Amino acid sequence: MVPADRDVTLAALALQTRAVSGTRAPLPHVVIVGGGFGGIAAAKTLAGKPVTVTLVDRNNFHTFSPLLYQVATSALAPDDIAPNLRGIVRRSRNIEAHLGRVLDVDLDHHAVIVDNGPPIAYDYLILAAGSVSSDFGVPGVATHAIPLKSLEDATRLRSTVLRRFEEANANPALIDEGALRVVVAGGGPTGVELSGALAELFTKVLAKDFKNLDVSRAEVVLVEAVPAVLGSFSPASQREAVEELEARGVQLRLGTPIARVDGDGVELTDGTRVTARTVVWCAGVRANPIADSLGLARTRLGEIVVNKDLSVPGHPEVFVVGDLAAATDRAGRPYPQLAPVAMQGARHAARSIMRRVRGRGRTTRFRYFNKGVMATIGRRSAVAELPLGVHLAGTLGWLSWLGLHLVFLMGFRNRAVVFLNWAWNYFSWDRGNRIIIPDPD
Ligand SMILES: Cc1cc2nc3c(=O)[nH]c(=O)nc-3n(C[C@H](O)[C@H](O)[C@H](O)COP(=O)(O)OP(=O)(O)OC[C@H]3O[C@@H](n4cnc5c(N)ncnc54)[C@H](O)[C@@H]3O)c2cc1C
The missing domain is CATH 3.50.50.60 (FAD/NAD(P)-binding domain)
Incomplete structure (x- = not known):
């Protein structure tokens, strides 16, 4: 109305x-x-x-949200996952885009x-x-946490994380104030994928970039209200995800919801504080x-x-x-x-x-055909639950995850660029998109 x-x-x-x-x-x-x-x-x-x-x-673009976390962790550039809408409908003469x-x-x-x-x-x-x-009413989320829902969120998160490292490099005392610690709120697929990718960014890339900074003190803390990650997956996939995250050094705080977020980090409902200068909110929509x-x-x-x-x-x-x-x-x-x-x-x-x-009578019920769910934890690590009880993990799960996301990504140019970026990242152990976008004056 x-x-x-x-x-x-x-x-x-x-x-x-x-x-x-x-x-x-x-x-x-x-x-x-x-x-x-x-x-x-x-x-x-x-x-x-x-x-x-x-x-x-x-927006004048489509956002391929499954890869937002890769933009946030410097693996891909924003344009790689955001094809232009006019370009998508260009060949369809009966479709017009309106920004x-x-x-x-x-x-x-x-x-x-x-x-x-x-x-x-x-x-x-x-x-x-x-x-x-959605912050689900948790105080401080809107002011102090960064969501991961849009391309702007992803580039803001990337800039924030990289800026915190620069600040700690300039003033190492900030490490004690959580400059190198990121709290990821929410252990669903987005939180798991982001945590694994952040941990790899710290250990494989930023540790080499920052020669005078003790990057071994950088931490990713994944906080989830229920006692498991990947709640919609099978217990086997959940265990696999926990093992793979821990192998990458991600700290897991499961089973305790976040009570509030502030400028110094988060407070859990059991009174525990986690000091962190960056909090990412992946806890719900x-x-x-x-x-x-x-x-x-x-x-x-x-x-x-x-x-x-x-x-x-x-x-x-x-x-x-x-x-x-x-x-x-x-x-x-x-x-x-x-x-x-x-x-x-x-x-x-x-x-x-x-x-x-066409006046062809009644419409029918919508039925969703479930082709399976997937989540990647990092390099050569993913879980995939496919129809007929097929469960993939490790390298096989990861390869199927890569292939599927390439297929679903829109536009040949985007697929080619993402594929090349992934190949570059894999063989060079590098991430090519590490610019800090300056805040507007
Ligand atoms: C970080 C992240 C990772 C995800 N990973 C996966 C995954 O791996 N696999 C999976 O299956 N799902 C994943 N999802 C969920 C998936 O992205 C959503 O279920 C899906 O996008 C829903 O499609 P939709 O068309 O309803 O909305 P969207 O794809 O979100 O599209 C909504 C569109 O509406 C536009 N819009 C919104 N408000 C307005 C307005 N007022 N005026 C004009 N335009 C407007 C937006 O710009 C957007 O383009 C992920 C989601 C996120 C946030």
């Missing part, structure tokens, strides 16, 4: 919407909000179909409200705006706040409750996919917040729209 205090009043909006509708192409217009995994999959499914599509995103932040959606007047132009009218809408980092004002039924974490076919109750022309949707299986269990869920759901929504456009 559009709040009353908005500049755009409902009456003005209705007029504007009609104005846009007046120039609407004769083909049905599908607006996709979000050029992430879901949005791109929906756009690709609608490419060449008898609809016009507008893909709206606040703009979506502020609201007027479900009654079928219009998407953007920050940089008139409302965009739609016949069908796919909401794929994803999720945001909630739905994009775009859902807050729509007046739709939502879950505790803000996801929009959807019908079996991913449409919104009472709005058969609106579909929600990916992290923003509270999609469930037949037993009512929520689907996980994973890229394949978003992609498969988006394809399903796009196909449902085409059924409606």
Whole structure:
């Protein structure tokens, strides 16, 4: 719903919407909000179909979030994992990209409200705006911790870690204040992958860069509220991950939640303090706040409750996919917040729209086909749980992880660059992307 205090009043909006509708192409217009995994999959499914599509995103790039931790740890450059959205849809004549932040959606007047132009009218809408980092009410997270959810977060984290090393190099007394210690909050795949990669960055790269600094005092402390890491994986994978992390020197504090974060580090609920000048928050997400004002039924974490076919109750022309949707299986269990869920759901929504456009009757239930889960801990170390009970670990798991991420990465250029970077990092034991981006004055 559009709040009353908005500049755009409902009456003005209705007029504007009609104005846009007046120039609407004769083909049905599908607006996709979000050029992430879901949005791109929906756009690709609608490419060449008898609809016009507008893909709206606040960024002009797609973020391949599974590799954000590699940007944060200097293994890859930001551009390597962020293909340009216009480039992605360039060959699809019926798809246009729109760079703009979506502020609201007027479900009654079928219009998407953007920050940089008139409302965009739609016949069908796919909401794929994803999720945001959530502090779950832990004091100090918003002020003192860095999330790992966007490309900006990843480059900020990289700069922060490298800057702390420079500061400690200039003034070694800062080591006692935690300048070389990073606390990673959250032992899910992101926290595990980041911890392993940070530990390798410290021991294999920065130890050689900083000749006069005692880099052996650098530490990664992984804090997880429950007694295990990789909660959604099997006990065997969890054990493997713990062993591999410990082999890399990562300190594990499992089973004790963080009570608060401040400028000096974190305090756990048992009263223990961990002094650290860098705290990374990988402990959870909630739905994009775009859902807050729509007046739709939502879950505790803000996801929009959807019908079996991913449409919104009472709005058969609106579909929600990916992290923003509270999609469930037949037993009512929520689907996980994973890229394949978003992609498969988006394809399903796009196909449902085409059924409606073609007047081909009822839409069907969305079913997620689980092709497995993976997490890498570091060089030649990963766990992969694939269908039919196949469990890979060590080098084999790592190679399958590398291969799969190359396949899913969008665009030939990005794949080639990432592959070359990985090969360089592997054979040289180096990381080529170690610039500190200066803070704006
Ligand atoms: C660090 C990290 C690592 C991950 N690793 C894995 C992994 O290894 N495997 C896996 O399967 N999943 C992984 N995930 C989860 C996966 O990234 C998400 O489940 C997936 O991205 C959800 O897709 P989506 O399309 O719903 O949202 P996203 O891919 O997040 O896309 C949302 C898009 O909406 C845009 N947007 C948001 N708000 C607005 C607005 N107001 N206006 C305009 N545009 C907007 C954003 O810019 C973004 O492009 C990871 C997530 C993170 C954060």
